[in-house]
Amino acid sequence: MSPKVSKAYKEEKRAIILEGALHCFTEKGFQATTIDDIVKHVGISKGAIYNYFASKEEMYIQMADDKMNAMLANSLEHFKSLPVAADQIRYMYDRFRKQPLAELRKWMAFHLEFMLYAARQPHLITRWDQYADKALVFMQGIMEAGRTSGEFRPDLDCAAASRLFWSLRDGLALQYMLSGEELDYLQRIDDMESMVFRYIAG
């Protein structure tokens, strides 16, 4: 009766487009990427894209959304088997360590560019703040659990520590983007990890 096509099909196609678009955005940047670039890379027609996304900017936004949500969902999934807060934080660092550096570089470029872009589009500033908040609240939750369970020191300012955690991560990634030295990067993750634990430990 219909090519009404399964919801899964649409979801998959949306993902394919997003993947292709992400490739282009990280390769050339958001502003420099044209719809034709994406179309060519995904192997789809120009019009089809607009069946899935209202605009080029919307693709960009949803990409950031997806990225954030995937990170949270993935983490929460693993946390089921990690009841100890400290282990949860260690898991986060493992993720950083295991992330292929080429990937990191791409994501970092995406992250920075989106930040710069969103900061200048009044209608996106709120959205950006929401992302930051989500990540912040997420880590804050872990730390509060650790404080309650007695793993971390009782006077820990969880909000501040959470902010610190992400700031360090961003600073680290930025340094990597700037210097490009891969060995250093891994060493610095270790340093950062120990620094954070020294800060929050009981």
Added chain:
Amino acid sequence: MSPKVSKAYKEEKRAIILEGALHCFTEKGFQATTIDDIVKHVGISKGAIYNYFASKEEMYIQMADDKMNAMLANSLEHFKSLPVAADQIRYMYDRFRKQPLAELRKWMAFHLEFMLYAARQPHLITRWDQYADKALVFMQGIMEAGRTSGEFRPDLDCAAASRLFWSLRDGLALQYMLSGEELDYLQRIDDMESMVFRYIAG
């Protein structure tokens, strides 16, 4: 054979244009800034700009050049009255501290955007590396002087320390851009300063 206008006149005009362009670039971003924006802000004609710069990109590049050179020149100027290496480094931190935060934010945005832009333009990658190198060598020179004079520890890896210095600075500024907390920023500069001195001290 003599030029129609003095070299000084040209130089001054060039500076005026660059200043206006910088304002626009930091305000709206490089790609989003149009020549018309600059023209309007500088109060000059569109054609005139092309007497001073071959292209919009060229303005961007020269701006980064000037910024870097100004920083170095300004520092070297002050260093004449600061024979002690440690004082020279302290002077660098004072500059960070004194820089108005709004300014910093603009410069950071400019810095990041240019980095992202340059990283994607093959013909700019080399140039970008030159900037990084200039800054690196500059700080490395200070540290070597300090090591020679006995201020710093004799086994100091000056190249690594220099790299660390700038990475920390960038990480810090990025954190500020992300969090926007002004008080934290100043506190962190202090932390960073003491961290560096602990690392290099004899």
Added chain:
Amino acid sequence: MSPKVSKAYKEEKRAIILEGALHCFTEKGFQATTIDDIVKHVGISKGAIYNYFASKEEMYIQMADDKMNAMLANSLEHFKSLPVAADQIRYMYDRFRKQPLAELRKWMAFHLEFMLYAARQPHLITRWDQYADKALVFMQGIMEAGRTSGEFRPDLDCAAASRLFWSLRDGLALQYMLSGEELDYLQRIDDMESMVFRYIAG
């Protein structure tokens, strides 16, 4: 050999689509109305529409056709019980009077827009003339009947009078569209009616 669905079903569906399309056309205009607008308003699929009409333009044309035929059919129906020509003409005026002004405005917009559209599409000019002719002949028929029966003056130029009748009607509706004064409108219908009767009366 037999159709899968009854002819009545198709006819009904066709009418439903046309009704929805008409709503859209009068609301937004022909060119500004998209197939999606119609689809949304009718609650049918995009493909289905093309089972009933070959193109958007075809819908427009058939709509004008239907409108004209409905007007004639409706009139002829009533005329069965109105053997006197003058009564038939009075009936036409009553229809004008009873038509809700909002409706009139919509129809007038549709009428004008179709006229403008048809006048510029070579393949529609003939068709438009046919409409005009149908209406003309219709009224001419009434008048000739009245002349034959002695109701109207024997030297009446029925063709000219018919043309006058419709021109006045259009002029009146246009005036209403322009001025928007509702009270005036009803008064002017009366004036127009008496004017016409004075012209055709014996």
Added chain:
Amino acid sequence: MSPKVSKAYKEEKRAIILEGALHCFTEKGFQATTIDDIVKHVGISKGAIYNYFASKEEMYIQMADDKMNAMLANSLEHFKSLPVAADQIRYMYDRFRKQPLAELRKWMAFHLEFMLYAARQPHLITRWDQYADKALVFMQGIMEAGRTSGEFRPDLDCAAASRLFWSLRDGLALQYMLSGEELDYLQRIDDMESMVFRYIAG
């Protein structure tokens, strides 16, 4: 020192573009006319048009503006040598009579289409009302002058008469567009003129 180009040059070019655009608009209609059509017809580059008009719609609006203003200016110019109000009104009719019918048809098409278009664009409704008002006030002024001078009857409702004047004109032009009979048209102008004078005469 400059191709700053005389104001007259710009004004002239603007007029040339407008003229070409008008040609296209009357030929194909506003919505069906593309910028490329205009560009081709005027012999100018696409971008150049946007130095003179902010958008296609803006051209349309200014065209209506110009048309209205030209009519008023031209009339006022001639009225200097026509102190008698009745003569001024007669002059208006002469203008109708002298206007080439092909021209009239084009203008009428433009007039109707603009009306339909403006009526559906919320931001243009006000503007349209202003045009109507300008014309209304203009004619009302003439009539008031005639009433004051005793040419017209002292109890004349000048506002109503002015409205009547323009409605009749529009109705007449519409009839012409519909019927296309040229001889009739001229005859009807005479009828209309006498009808109006009978209405306003003392």
Added chain:
DNA sequence: CATGAATGAGCTTTCATTCAT
């Protein structure tokens, strides 16, 4: 040197129509 009108390739987005399911 200064001016700013002109250029036109290139951009994002729209939408009537098709066709595999």
Added chain:
DNA sequence: TATGAATGAAAGCTCATTCAT
């Protein structure tokens, strides 16, 4: 027949750059 995802040719508009004056 019904569906709606896919198509792709336009469309309106932008803007870095050029060049006649």
